[in-house]
Amino acid sequence: EVQLVESGGGLVQPGGSLRLSCAASGFTFSNYEMNWVRQAPGKGLEWVSYISSSSSTKDYADSVKGRFTISRDNAKNLLYLQMNSLRAEDTAVYYCVREGTTILNFDYWGQGTLVTVSS
């Protein structure tokens, strides 16, 4: 059974940093591209970042470019999102998402971890 379990969310002050982790199991992690998607309270979904299976390609939404860094450890089946210079508008539930064999085939999602940026 495919499982994606996020951790690392919490309350952080504006300008602070946080690192999210996503533990993957039930599939060969190193074969799949991965993404982070977020959802602000009461709002819609926003794609945040993408990483290829080998980490050779990374993409970011304009709203987080230069502040967030995506990475992965295929030996440990872990996906990360390093978030720096956090702003109030980064407050959201962050989902770890597997991308299947076709572009944008976001086939498995974690349950999400809440990040709150507030003083």
Place this chain on the structure above:
Amino acid sequence: QTVVTQEPSLTVSPGGTVTLTCASSTGALTGGYFPTWFQQKPGQAPRPLIYSTSNKHSWTPARFSGSLVGGKAALTLSGVQPEDEAEYYCLIYYDGARGVFGGGTKLTVL
């Protein structure tokens, strides 16, 4: 800034048929934009329904179908059930941006 537009809300009667659409500010959508559809209920993670315009997942009910209509991506629900009441999001691929979500359509079954 690319904008993906969905109907904010739609209402359908049980057993009826409804079509949700997804439009791009850049022009007509084609299969090369890999339109993707998700269903989300309150307090839950999004549930994938359709990928690459019209492909279903193994868990996608047969009453859901995806297509391209008039330059837009479309999600059609035929024989709507009360449990289909939810928010529906489309996702479109753009080179360099990976994916842009639409604002979502709140579907009410009444």
